[in-house]
Amino acid sequence: MCLPDIFNMKFLTMKHIFIFILVLIHVEIFAQQTPAVYAIENLPVNTEYSEFSASELFGDLVFISDAPDNILSKKDKNTNRHFCDVKTNSESEKLMKMMDFINTKFHEGPLVYSLANNTLVFTRSAYFGKTKRFNEEHELKLQLYYCTWLDDHWSEIKEVPVNSTEYSNGHPSFSEDGNLLYFVSDKPGGFGGTDIYKIQYTNGIWGKSVVLSNHVNTDKDELFPFIDKDENLYFSRFVDTSGLDVFCADLNTTEKAQALPAPINSKRDDFAFFVAENKNGIQKGYLSSNREGGKGNDDIYSWENLVKPLKIRGIVSDTKGNIVQNASIDFTDDTGVKTSLKTNPEGKYEIKAVRDIEYRIEADHTDYFNDEFSLLTDVDPLQEFIQFDIVLEDYPIFSIRPINEEGTPIVDMDITIFCEGDSIFSDLSEPDGIEWEFPHTYRRGDSIHLLIDFRKKSYLNKKVEFAMVIEDGGEVVIPREQLVMIKAQEKLEISKLIDLAPIYYDFAKWNIREDAATELDKVIEFLNNNPDISIELSSHTDCRGSYQSNMRLSDKRAKSAADYIHAGVENSDQIYGKGYGESKPIFPCNQCSNCTEDEHAANRRTEFTIVKVNE
Numbered sequence: 001m002c003l004p005d006i007f008n009m010k011f012l013t014m015k016h017i018f019i020f021i022l023v024l025i026h027v028e029i030f031a032q033q034t035p036a037v038y039a040i041e042n043l044p045v046n047t048e049y050s051e052f053s054a055s056e057l058f059g060d061l062v063f064i065s066d067a068p069d070n071i072l073s074k075k076d077k078n079t080n081r082h083f084c085d086v087k088t089n090s091e092s093e094k095l096m097k098m099m100d101f102i103n104t105k106f107h108e109g110p111l112v113y114s115l116a117n118n119t120l121v122f123t124r125s126a127y128f129g130k131t132k133r134f135n136e137e138h139e140l141k142l143q144l145y146y147c148t149w150l151d152d153h154w155s156e157i158k159e160v161p162v163n164s165t166e167y168s169n170g171h172p173s174f175s176e177d178g179n180l181l182y183f184v185s186d187k188p189g190g191f192g193g194t195d196i197y198k199i200q201y202t203n204g205i206w207g208k209s210v211v212l213s214n215h216v217n218t219d220k221d222e223l224f225p226f227i228d229k230d231e232n233l234y235f236s237r238f239v240d241t242s243g244l245d246v247f248c249a250d251l252n253t254t255e256k257a258q259a260l261p262a263p264i265n266s267k268r269d270d271f272a273f274f275v276a277e278n279k280n281g282i283q284k285g286y287l288s289s290n291r292e293g294g295k296g297n298d299d300i301y302s303w304e305n306l307v308k309p310l311k312i313r314g315i316v317s318d319t320k321g322n323i324v325q326n327a328s329i330d331f332t333d334d335t336g337v338k339t340s341l342k343t344n345p346e347g348k349y350e351i352k353a354v355r356d357i358e359y360r361i362e363a364d365h366t367d368y369f370n371d372e373f374s375l376l377t378d379v380d381p382l383q384e385f386i387q388f389d390i391v392l393e394d395y396p397i398f399s400i401r402p403i404n405e406e407g408t409p410i411v412d413m414d415i416t417i418f419c420e421g422d423s424i425f426s427d428l429s430e431p432d433g434i435e436w437e438f439p440h441t442y443r444r445g446d447s448i449h450l451l452i453d454f455r456k457k458s459y460l461n462k463k464v465e466f467a468m469v470i471e472d473g474g475e476v477v478i479p480r481e482q483l484v485m486i487k488a489q490e491k492l493e494i495s496k497l498i499d500l501a502p503i504y505y506d507f508a509k510w511n512i513r514e515d516a517a518t519e520l521d522k523v524i525e526f527l528n529n530n531p532d533i534s535i536e537l538s539s540h541t542d543c544r545g546s547y548q549s550n551m552r553l554s555d556k557r558a559k560s561a562a563d564y565i566h567a568g569v570e571n572s573d574q575i576y577g578k579g580y581g582e583s584k585p586i587f588p589c590n591q592c593s594n595c596t597e598d599e600h601a602a603n604r605r606t607e608f609t610i611v612k613v614n615e
Contacts, residue, residue, distance in 0.1 A: 037306040037381050040263050040287070042299055045089050049082070050297035052288035053110040053171075053224065053272040057098075060090035061286075063300055064109055074105055083107050086122070094149075101147070101154045106132075109142065110171045110224065110272065113149075116178030117201070121146045121160060123170035128159065135165045142168035144183060161206050162199060174201075176229040184223050185209075192219030196235060215256050216249045224272045224288075227251075234260075236271035243269040246287070264303065266291040282308055307381045312359075313350040314388040316343045318368060323347030324392055327365040334358050353377055353386065361388075368392035370443055396476050401433025402454055402483050409433065410485055413456040419448070438470070446470045452478070458615065460486045460497060461529045488533055492610045498526055503561060503606040510556035512564050520561060523608055524568035527575065534612040537562045537577040540584060542600040543592040547581060555579025561606065 045051060049067035056062070066082045073082050085103045088095045102108060102122055109123035125140040126133035134140060144160035160181070162169050167187040174181055181201050186194045195217040200207030211217060212233075221238040228234070231251040236244040237259075245265045249257035259265055264273070264287060272288035283305035290298045312331070316324040327343045334357050343349045353359070354377065361373040375388055398417075402410045409431050417425040417436060427434045442448065447469050454462040464482045486497055494500075500523070503516045512520065527535070539558035541550040555578065562577030569575065587599035595603070 038263055039304045039306055041302050042294060043286075043302055045087075046295040046299040048296040050084075051087075051300050052298040053274075054286035054288065054300040055110075055112065055274050056276055057088075057111075057113050058092060058094055060088055060092050060095055062086060062088045062090075062095065062111070063286075066297075076107070084109055086111060098154060102145075102157070106140065107142075112172045112174050112181075114174040114178035116174070116176070117204075118149050119146055119174075119178065119201070120149065120154070121172040121174070121181060121183075123172065126163070126165060128157075133165050141165055142170040144169045144172055160199070162197070162209050168194075171224050173225045173227050175227050175231075180227075182212075182225040182227055182233065183209075184225065191217040193221040193238070194223055196222045196225045196233070213254070215254050226272075226274050228275045233257075234273040234275070236269075236273070242267050244271045246270050246273045268292065269298070280309075308384045310353045310355050310377060310379070310384065310386070311350055312353045312375065312377070312386045312388050313348065314390060316347050316349065316363065316365075316390045316392060318392050318394060324365055324368065327363060327368075327390075327392065329364075329390070330362040332360045332362075355379065355381075361390075363390050363392060365392060367394070369395050372443075393472060395437045396470060396472070397438070398436040399433060399475050399477050400429070400436065400452065400483065402429055402485050403480075404459075404485055404487065410456065410459070413454055413459070413485070416453040416455075418451040418453065442470055444470055444472070454485060456485070457532070458488055458613070460488045460533070462486075463529060488530070488610065488613045490610050490613060494523070494526060494535065494608045494610065498522055500608070505557055508553065510553065510560045512560060516561070517564065520564050521568070523575075524565055527565070527569045527571075531571060531574070532614040533610050534574045534614075535608050536611045537565070537575055538584075538607045538609065539577070539579045540603060540605050540607070541582050542603040543582045543585065543589055543595065544600065545582075547583075551579060551581035551583075553579070554581045558606070 045061070045063065047065070047067045049065060051063055051065045051067070054061060054063040064084050065087045066084045068082045075082050083105065084107045086099050086108050088099070098120070102124070104124065104127055106125035106127045111120060111122035113120045122145055123142055124145055126143045127140065128143070128145070132140060141164070143163040145157050146160055147157045148155045160169070162183070162185065164187065167185060169183055169185045171184040172181055173183070179200060179202050180198050182196060182198050184194050185197050190211050191214060196212045197209045198212060199209040216222065216233060216235070218237065223236045223244065225233055225235040233249045233251050235247055237247050239245045242265070246260045247257040248260055249255070260273070264270065266289060268289060268291045270287060270289045270291070273285065275283065275285040278284060285303055287301045287303050288298050289301060316327045316329070318324055324347050325343050325345050327347070328340065329343070329349055330338055330340050331351055332338045333354060339351060341349055341351055356378050359375045359377065361375060362370070363373070364370045369392060371390070371392060373390070375386070377386060379386060400415055402413050402415070404410055409429070411429055411431055413429040415427055415429055415434055416423055424439060425436050438448070447467070449467045450465070452464045452466060454464070462485060464478065466478060468476065501519050503519055504513060505511070505516070506513065537558050539554040539561070541554050558577035558579040560577070562575055565575050566572040582603070585603040586605070587595060587603055589595040589599070
């Protein structure tokens with residue numbers, strides 16, 4: 001390094017061996033959890049002299065060097081080395097103008113340019129307006145100057161309002177937005193040696209400089225700050241065992257700065273760490289070092305983190321192999337941050353990911369079953385992609401095909417599906433029946449309970465309950481026997497259509513018992529579901545007792561049951577009750593004493609018979 005030793009930058013022995021260094025090593029880098037694998041290369045711009053503090057300006061490389069431009073180049077009498085200047089390997093006219101504008105016969109050092117405010121800040125010996133500014137010991141301290149690039153030329157050079165002839169300021173670095181300038185100073189009031197400060201710079205107006213806290217500064221020398229877009233501050237600190245080492249502090253936290261690992265740091269001086277701007281998320285930049293194997297005193301090395309940004313990509317398809325475009329995919333990391341995207345027309349997706357965490361993945365499409373997955377990104381550091389293909393299953397589909405008693409499909413039957421009391425689907429059957437897809441709010445393992453209502457003129461209306469646990473997609477078939485529809489016709493006994501137990505009465509009584517009411521409620525439901533039919537409730541007795549008493553008792557029982565049903569049906573004209581006594585036995589007995597008890601019981605019956613069908 002060729003800046004004055006006021007910053008404790010000693011001049012080191014030149015290297016004379018040319019060597020290309022390529023170091024691949026797994027390390028843990030501060031400010032990220034992912035192992036870093038670095039490639040480091042000695043740049044062609046290096047000479048037997050000292051080159052350091054490389055950065056990029058207008059897309060080209062600029063750096064500081066004490067290599068003489070010609071044999072007449074002057075030397076610093078204090079160091080017997082040539083003065084440092086800003087140099088480049090580019091032929092950019094813009095850079096040539098800049099160097100001609102700011103380089104003088106004294107030292108020019110590290111600089112920074114902000115695109116956000118078009119401002120260039122650079123380090124120079126205390127030489128301003130062609131005047132040397134010595135302190136009482138006749139020393140030229142380092143100072144900061146700035147100018148702006150406007151209308152194809154550089155503006156007048158001005159001083160950053162931190163300069164003094166009594167102490168040095170230098171090594172500037174702008175924040176991403178250009179509103180903060182970080183720099184180094186050995187002015188009184190710091191932590192000791194040289195410390196890193198910051199100063200506000202907004203709309204061309206400078207604020208007051210502030211020393212950074214002790215999670216950056218120490219009683220050692222802190223030098224060469226560089227702030228990246230994520231507010232990671234890289235800088236060098238003097239370490240007793242190895243000279244200057246590169247450290248990093250996350251300015252969003254108060255954690256102490258940590259040294260970067262090898263091969264960034266070596267057993268010699270390592271400094272001026274710079275992260276180059278890139279559009280692909282690849283970490284790369286420049287580093288200055290006098291490590292063994294260099295070309296000169298200090299050399300510039302390019303570095304690249306071979307661990308590229310990780311991406312998850314894949315194809316979404318269905319169980320039949322068809323691609324699924326416009327599928328919604330949500331990735332939620334283990335901190336709860338969600339990223340959402342959709343598949344493209346080829347069913348593909350791609351997303352940036354963080355290594356060594358677990359993602360919860362939710363995939364959804366209106367035509368398919370929602371599904372959830374998990375993915376752990378613990379892959380090799382050099383692996384750039386994780387292929388994660390997703391297969392979505394078709395939603396379960398009900399196949400409902402009503403048939404008559406001969407097995408012939410019934411068309412134009414109105415089929416309505418209820419779930420939790422709400423109608424969620426309705427359609428008219430075709431020869432192949434209907435198909436109904438489950439609502440997409442359901443997931444695997446969910447229980448579903450449905451009521452399916454079948455209605456058609458000339459057929460008895462029917463309600464079928466269906467319950468299942470959703471396991472997979474595909475077709476769900478309702479049992480065939482539940483889909484047989486009965487023609488509404490007179491003289492049809494409805495006990496053959498619904499499950500009815502016998503209606504019992506107490507001896508010589510006609511009041512409705514509790515067990516009988518349960519069965520009559522089923523008849524009420526049947527009638528309300530079939531408003532186009534009328535039935536007769538007929539009560540019968542066995543042959544024991546007189547004909548007249550049996551007739552009176554059965555009539556009372558029939559009318560009592562009919563009255564019970566009247567109270568529950570919407571149309572009381574749908575039913576009437578009539579007693580037949582012993583006149584219509586199932587088992588006729590020539591003599592009453594000839595009937596068995598079972599035959600007597602069968603004759604004591606209640607029947608519900610369709611007597612009218614309204615077309």
